[in-house]
Amino acid sequence: MxxxxxxxxxxxxxxxxxxxxxxxxxxxxxxxxxxxxxxxxxxxxxxxxxxxxxxxxxxxxxxxxxxxxxxxxxxxxxxxxxxxxxxxxxxxxxxxxxxxxxxxxxxxxxxxxxxxxxxxxxxxxxxxxxLPEGMPTPVAPLVEPVACAVRGLERLAPEDDRPAIVYGAGTMGLVLSLLLQARGVGPVTIVDPNPARRAAAARITGLPTVDVAEAAELRAPSVVEATGNPAAFEQALASVDRAGTLLVFGVASPAARATVSPHRLYADEITIVGSMAILRSFAPAVDAVARxxxxxxxxxxxxxxxxxxxxxxxxxxxxxxxxxxxxxxxxx
Ligand SMILES: [Zn+2]
Ligand SMILES: [Zn+2]
CATH class of the missing domain: 3.90.180.10 (Medium-chain alcohol dehydrogenases, catalytic domain)
Structure with a gap:
C-alpha cells in the first residue's frame, strides 16, 4: 500500500x-x-x-x-x-x-x-x-477532534443560557465554539488577534468575533483557552466572571509560564480545569458530529x-x- x-x-x-x-x-x-x-x-x-x-x-x-x-x-x-x-x-x-x-x-x-x-x-x-446511518462522510474526520472537545466541555461544565468566551479561532477553537452554541450556551464570543482568522471564524460559525483589545471588556462564567499562548491564558483567566471556570485546552510549550493571582482565585472562586485528548468521549462525539x-x-x-x-x-x-x-x- x-x-x-x-x-x-x-x-x-x-x-x-x-x-x-x-x-x-x-x-x-x-x-x-x-x-x-x-x-x-x-x-x-x-x-x-x-x-x-x-x-x-x-x-x-x-x-x-x-x-x-x-x-x-x-x-x-x-x-x-x-x-x-x-x-x-x-x-x-x-x-x-x-x-x-x-x-x-x-x-x-x-x-x-x-x-x-x-x-x-x-x-x-x-x-x-x-458511523450512524445517513451521516455525511465528509464530516467523519471531525469525530476525533470533536471527541477532544467533548471531553474539554465535560471538564468545563458550562451552564446553558450563560455567555462563554473562546480564545483562539483555530480549528479547535471553532469546534469548541460550535459545540458550546449547540448545547445552548451563549452568546459565545470568539477572540483572535488575526483579522483573517476572525473573518473565517465568523463565516464558518456565524458567531461574534472580537480582537484581543475588545475582549478585555468581556466577562463570562465559562471561558476556553484554545491557543496555547501564555499571554492568551492570562487574558482568558482575566475574562472569567466571579464563580466561573477556565478550561485550558490549548497546548502550550512545556517551558511556558504565566502569572496567576492566587488572591483572585480565592476571592472570586475561580476554577481552572485542563483537558487532554479523549476520555470516554468518542462515542458521544460520533453522535454530536452526526447531529x-x-x-x-x-x-x-x-x-x-x-x-x-x-x-x-x-x-x-x-x-x-x-x-x-x-x-x-x-x-x-
Ligand atoms: Zn488531532
Ligand atoms: Zn494504562
Missing part, C-alpha cells in the same frame, strides 16, 4: 510499504479520510521526541472495514467506522482509576503506532465506532491526496485552511 512516512523532522515521503494485517482482536480499515491537525505539526517537527520516527502519521481516520481478526468483536467487513486513536493499557494505576488518557503506557495510532495517512490502517476492534453535521461541515476546508500531504501541512501551519483532510481516494 501507499503510506506517508516521516523519517525525522522535515523528512516526509510517500512510499510503498507492506499492507498491514489485523491483530486477532483488530481490524484493517481502508482509509476514507484522515485529518491533519496542529499535533501533527508538532510531531513532524520533532517537538514530541525523535524516538517516534519513522512513523506514518494520521490519527483522525474514518474508513471501511476490509478485514477483521479472528476474535474481533462488534465489527464486520464493510462497516463504515470512525477510529478512536487512543490506546490505553487498561492495567496501570491511572487506567484502573478510569483515567485512561493519563495511561502510563499511553500510545496512539498516528502518534507512535502506524497512522492513517495511508491506504490502510490497523486498529483494535474496540477502537472502531460505526450537528450541517453546522460542522464548513470546518472541512481542504481535501488533499496522499501526494499532497506536504501542501496540506503548509496550509494548516499558515492558517489558510481550517481542517485539511487527507483522502487516499483523491488522486494527485
Amino acid at each position: 501507499r503510506a506517508v512516512v516521516a523519517h525525522g523532522p522535515g523528512a516526509l515521503s510517500l512510499e510503498s510499504v507492506p499492507d498491514p494485517s489485523p491483530a486477532v482482536d483488530g481490524a484493517i480499515i481502508e482509509v476514507g479520510g484522515c485529518g491533519i491537525c496542529g499535533t501533527d505539526l508538532h510531531l513532524l517537527a520533532g517537538d514530541l521526541g525523535s524516538d517516534r520516527f519513522p512513523l506514518v502519521p494520521g490519527h483522525e481516520p474514518w474508513g471501511r472495514v476490509v478485514e477483521v481478526g479472528r476474535e474481533a468483536a462488534g465489527v464486520r467487513v464493510g462497516d463504515l467506522v470512525a477510529v478512536d486513536p487512543s490506546l490505553h493499557c487498561g492495567q496501570c494505576g491511572p487506567c484502573r482509576r478510569g483515567h485512561g488518557n493519563m495511561c502510563e503506557r499511553w500510545s496512539a495510532i498516528g502518534a507512535n503506532r502506524p497512522g492513517a495517512w495511508a491506504d490502510y490502517v490497523a486498529a483494535p476492534a474496540a477502537n472502531l465506532h460505526p 450537528h453535521a450541517v453546522a460542522l461541515a464548513p470546518l472541512v476546508t481542504d481535501l488533499v491526496s496522499l501526494e499532497d500531504v506536504s501542501a496540506g501541512l503548509a496550509a494548516v501551519a499558515d492558517g489558510s485552511a481550517v481542517k485539511v483532510v487527507v483522502s487516499p481516494g483523491v488522486r494527485a
